[in-house]
Amino acid sequence: SMGEGWGDFHALLMLSDADDALMAGNEMFETAYSATSYVRSFNTGIRRVPYSTNMDINPLTFRYIEFSAEVHDSGEIWASMLWDSYVGLINDDRHTFAEAQSLMKDYLVAGYKMTPIAPTFTEARDAVLAAAYAHDVADYNTMLAAFAKRGMGIGAQSPDRWSNDHSGVVESYSTEASTFTVSAHTLDTNYAGLTSGFCSNDNILDKGETGTVSFTIQNAGTGSLAHLQ
Numbered sequence: 001s002m003g004e005g006w007g008d009f010h011a012l013l014m015l016s017d018a019d020d021a022l023m024a025g026n027e028m029f030e031t032a033y034s035a036t037s038y039v040r041s042f043n044t045g046i047r048r049v050p051y052s053t054n055m056d057i058n059p060l061t062f063r064y065i066e067f068s069a070e071v072h073d074s075g076e077i078w079a080s081m082l083w084d085s086y087v088g089l090i091n092d093d094r095h096t097f098a099e100a101q102s103l104m105k106d107y108l109v110a111g112y113k114m115t116p117i118a119p120t121f122t123e124a125r126d127a128v129l130a131a132a133y134a135h136d137v138a139d140y141n142t143m144l145a146a147f148a149k150r151g152m153g154i155g156a157q158s159p160d161r162w163s164n165d166h167s168g169v170v171e172s173y174s175t176e177a178s179t180f181t182v183s184a185h186t187l188d189t190n191y192a193g194l195t196s197g198f199c200s201n202d203n204i205l206d207k208g209e210t211g212t213v214s215f216t217i218q219n220a221g222t223g224s225l226a227h228l229q
Contacts, residue, residue, distance in 0.1 A: 001065070001166075002124055004075025008035035009082040012051060013104060016086075018097035029087045030054050035079065046072050051083045055149075062121070062151035065159070065166040074166060077150070078121060082108075084146035085128070092142060103139065107131045120158035141175070148175045184216040 012035055021027050032050035052058040058080055065074040089100040110131035115124050125147055133140040147153060151171035159166045188211055205211050 001069070001071045001074035002078050002119065002121065004071045005078030005080075005082065006075075008047075008051070008076060008079040009086075009108075011035045012079070012083055013086060013101065013108070016101070021097075028053075028091050032057050033083070035076075047076050048073065049076075051076075051080060053084050053087050060150065062156060062171050063169050065121070066169050069164060069166040078124070081125070081147050081150050081152060082128075084149060085143040088142040088146050089139060092138075094138070103135075106135070107139075107143075110134075118161055120161055122152065122156055122158040125152055144175050148173050181218050182215050183218045186214045188212040188214065 012033060016029070016033070020029060023031070025031055030053045032052045034050055035047065049058045049060065060077045060080050062077065064077055068074065086100070086104045089095055089103055090097055092100065095103065107128055111124070111128035114127040114130060119127070129140055129144055129147070132143050144153070151173060153172040153174040154176055155170075155172035155174050157168065157170035157172075159168045187205070
């Protein structure tokens with residue numbers, strides 16, 4: 001699925017041009033784009049909708065991969081996120097069109113190098129975003145907003161790596177830099193290990209007994225977690 005999406009985006013990246021902004025209604029590169037010139041009808045072609053940053057034209061979000069695990073259908077959602085990221089760079093006043101295109105190529109290739117084998121959607125997202133973050137935090141924020149717009153923000157969860165039906169998607173529209181999850185916890189009721197209090201050595205906290213609970217905290221965001229209480 002992601003290979004289909006990457007393929008579409010390569011075409012979009014290479015075929016888009018600065019003069020596209022001269023087209024009426026496309027000043028911000030927001031109108032419909034076709035990934036391939038031979039797909040003349042989106043009703044009968046290999047894509048359900050055209051690529052566009054306009055959610056009225058292309059409403060696809062991360063959860064849509066559950067509706068159809070067919071590689072083209074799921075792939076176009078990944079490509080939509082990459083396209084929105086790219087258009088975000090194009091529309092950034094800090095960049096010329098040529099600079100935005102060059103940056104996106106760099107982020108894409110660097111992301112490939114950091115993407116694990118058989119990646120989940122969020123692992124591939126993280127690789128591209130990490131490449132952007134290492135070069136320019138402002139570009140990272142622009143691209144993260146594009147992913148979050150389509151439900152793959154901070155905290156989104158992908159299907160299992162080997163899932164055949166893409167079930168288990170959890171969408172997130174958050175761009176918050178710091179977030180955490182509790183991945184494990186243990187209860188210590190061993191009296192000898194306690195600094196105060198009492199608990200019978202049965203691994204059960206009864207009324208009036210005390211114990212020590214230890215939590216494993218995982219940083220699921222991009223910022224530092226400080227003074228976590």
